[in-house]
Amino acid sequence: MRAHYRAAGLDESDVADDPYEQFARWFADAARSGMMEPNAMVVSTADRAGRPSSRTVLLKSYDHRGFVFYTNYESRKGRDLAVNPYASLLFPWHGIARQVIIGGAVTRVGRDETVAYFRSRPHGSQLGAWASEQSAPIGSRAELEQRYEELAARYPEGEAVPAPPFWGGFRVEAETVEFWQGRENRLHDRLYYTRKGEGWTLQRLCP
Structure with missing residues (x-):
């Protein structure tokens, strides 16, 4: 199976100097397109031996400090990041023939930030974070399900659920960001930002 792309192109003169600003533009486009969960991204990590693994998670916030997602610190990705604190993020916006690929170092967000986000989650999701190892x-x-029901009895709807100490946020600080636009005849546009000091360089890559 092969899709035939005919989307408008991506030119260097049309993109922002800063990839975070460019991401905001494309993220808004993805949200307006009506696709399901445009904040869904594939997070790839590697263990101490370099063996990679990937999974889909939801982007919860981003700014010029980086891209933030939340997870159990004892999960596979949490264990990977403890020994190899780098990750790749892929936003596969197939419906609009675009992808964004981000690579960079990963740090834990502050505990206050984690707790504030945890309190904003639906009650059931808060319980789920405790129930699932x-x-x-x-x-x-x-x-x-039994673990969940026991927690639901302990913390009924309306009662505060404490943020688990083993659960929290990771921030990926971008070192590289690629914007990929599908084009006709597989001659896709690929614009690649690389961090250089306090600024960024921009290159066009061959498809």
Whole structure:
């Protein structure tokens, strides 16, 4: 199967000097397109031996400090980032024939920021963060649901749920950002930002 792209092009004169600003423009386009969860991104990490793994998570915030997502620190990605604190993020906006690929160093967000975000989550999601030992083996679905029901009885709707100490945010500080626009005859546009001191350089890559 092969899609035939006929989208408008991406020219150096049309993009922002700063990739965070350019990301904001494209993110707004993706949101307006009506696609489901434009903040869904594939996060790729590698363990101490360099073995990669990928999964889809949701971007929760971004600014000039980086791109933030939340997870269990004991999950596979959390363990990877503890020993190899670098990640790649991929936004696969297939519906508008665009991709954004971000690479950079990863740090944990401050605890106050994590707690503030945790309190903004739906009650059920707060309980789910406690119930699931993310990436750990579990005997059955029933066991997972029993953990959840026990927590729901302990923290009924309307009662504050504390943020788990093993759960929090990671921030990816961009070192490289690629904007990919699908074009006709597989001659796609690829504009690639690289961090240079306090600024950025911009290159066009071959498709």
